[in-house]
Amino acid sequence: MQTLLFVLFSALSPSMQNMFLNQCVMATNDKEACECALNKLGSKYNEKTFLALQAGTLSEKEENAILQDLFLTASDCFVEKECAKEISFIVGEKEANKICHCAVSKLKKMEKAEQAAFLTLEGNFIAENEKKFEEIVMREIHPCLPKKITKSIRNNLIQECSKETNHPEGAKICACITDEIFSKYSLPDFFRDTFGQSPELDEWMVKATKKCSAL
Numbered sequence: 001m002q003t004l005l006f007v008l009f010s011a012l013s014p015s016m017q018n019m020f021l022n023q024c025v026m027a028t029n030d031k032e033a034c035e036c037a038l039n040k041l042g043s044k045y046n047e048k049t050f051l052a053l054q055a056g057t058l059s060e061k062e063e064n065a066i067l068q069d070l071f072l073t074a075s076d077c078f079v080e081k082e083c084a085k086e087i088s089f090i091v092g093e094k095e096a097n098k099i100c101h102c103a104v105s106k107l108k109k110m111e112k113a114e115q116a117a118f119l120t121l122e123g124n125f126i127a128e129n130e131k132k133f134e135e136i137v138m139r140e141i142h143p144c145l146p147k148k149i150t151k152s153i154r155n156n157l158i159q160e161c162s163k164e165t166n167h168p169e170g171a172k173i174c175a176c177i178t179d180e181i182f183s184k185y186s187l188p189d190f191f192r193d194t195f196g197q198s199p200e201l202d203e204w205m206v207k208a209t210k211k212c213s214a215l
Contacts, residue, residue: 036077102144176212
């Protein structure tokens with residue numbers, strides 16, 4: 001139970017918020033996820049309830065319900081943050097947060113056995129199931145993605161591509177490569193093949209690079 005008593009609530013006094021924030025960071029080494037949990041839960045629980053939980057004076061049913069809520073909220077925050085970190089270089093931070101919130105909402109509807117396949121009690125990844133995790137997350141992200149590439153996403157991709165080349169006309173070449181890719185791929189399919197390390201996408205990108213470099 002103690003490992004789950006780190007989630008914060010805005011209804012708590014400042015001193016208690018700080019105490020549990022410190023416990024959360026010690027347990028997860030992730031301040032952003034801790035603050036996210038606080039924002040998500042808002043004032044759902046008051047300080048009296050939290051102290052009763054800590055003291056063990058709630059009924060078993062009440063305690064289990066609250067602990068489950070704490071765990072799921074912390075897990076949601078962790079997965080949303082990791083998801084956004086992986087895709088923000090393509091879609092930008094704001095859009096990544098929106099997409100990942102959508103994906104996590106879908107993940108929460110999965111069967112519990114499937115959830116357990118890639119999350120530990122603290123909401124961390126199980127290393128040996130990382131591949132399974134990526135497959136599941138990409139499956140749930142796919143319908144949350146914009147179907148078409150936006151101007152902002154196109155610019156992000158050109159910028160990322162340009163970082164990889166020292167060519168004086170790198171931005172121009174990368175713009176051409178980006179347009180070539182999306183003449184064939186929708187954005188969801190590009191995500192699927194990028195994170196799935198598709199050989200077909202790699203071959204297409206090599207051809208696009210040669211074509212665009214020759215212009």
